[in-house]
Amino acid sequence: MLQNKKAVYLISGFLGSGKTSLLKQLIQLHKEDHLTPAILMNEIGRISIDSNEVDDDLPLAELLDGCICCTIQDKLESQLQELLFNETFDSILIETTGAAHPVQVIDAVMSPLFASEFEFKGIITVVDALQWTKKGEYSPQVLQLMREQIKHASLILLNKTDLVSEMNQGMIVNELQSINSKSKLILTSHSKISKQALKHMMPVPFEQVTKVRVKEELSLQAMVHTFIGKINRNDFEDWIQSIEGTVYRMKGYVPFSGEKYPMLFHYSYGMPVFFPEDMTMPKNLVIIGEGINQPKILEQLRNLEK
């Protein structure tokens, strides 16, 4: 079950920064290694993508009419599931619209339905160097989104370096590193990266404890727990209240005593919600948060199963 996990790369970055250019590069790098990537594109208002950009022979799913965010997370989940059922591929390259918040996309990718199928490699954020020099013209909301995209990256591409002076490049690098000092940062033109650059994105095991980024001190964490035994619902609800740190999101299927099938469980903004299921679902619970003690949470959940 552990082998043949599909690597998932998420391409983020503001509108026009060079994400599609990067997607093409990544496809090329995969092909050189005789690997088949599946492509998941999410475009606002684009009916279909140029066939030159993604070859016809690659598995492709498109999410049109909106951005990958809370409103269409379910759709993204079903697209991923469809790809898994119907296509043969080695990895998934997800290009989000420039208006997507990366955490919400991770949230959809970290579905308990396929937690054991994927290895989330991380977010590659493309920053348009010229755009960055003019960032004073953007609204605070757009600036905030750009900062979020940079903050959560495992790899940052400072792209379009051909359009700004070396002095400006140096200044931008400093600014980006002050937002995210842990990520590897490379300067690119037309999003050209090497295989080597990808290797700096540390693989993230997805079956037990998953971190969206690698080091302990990095803020955003995601983990998966797989239930073996049944648990008491009151105990579980008490446990939710007791979790240390900030939990942004939990979702999964929880096997409660007295219930025939695991219940669908969603938690966001402090609100737990349960939905009965009428069939057996994978008993995975995904937790995404900041400053959470993952080994402790796993131990607590395991104890609840006794």
Ligand SMILES: Nc1nc2c(ncn2[C@@H]2O[C@H](COP(=O)(O)OP(=O)(O)OP(=O)(O)O)[C@@H](O)[C@H]2O)c(=O)[nH]1
């Ligand atoms: N001069 C220059 N142009 C670039 C570079 N990278 C991309 N471009 C151009 O910038 C435009 C946008 O590039 P894309 O790769 O489509 O960017 P994107 O982020 O996918 O764009 P959206 O899908 O609209 O968000 C295209 O016309 C590219 O040819 C670069 O490094 N230098």
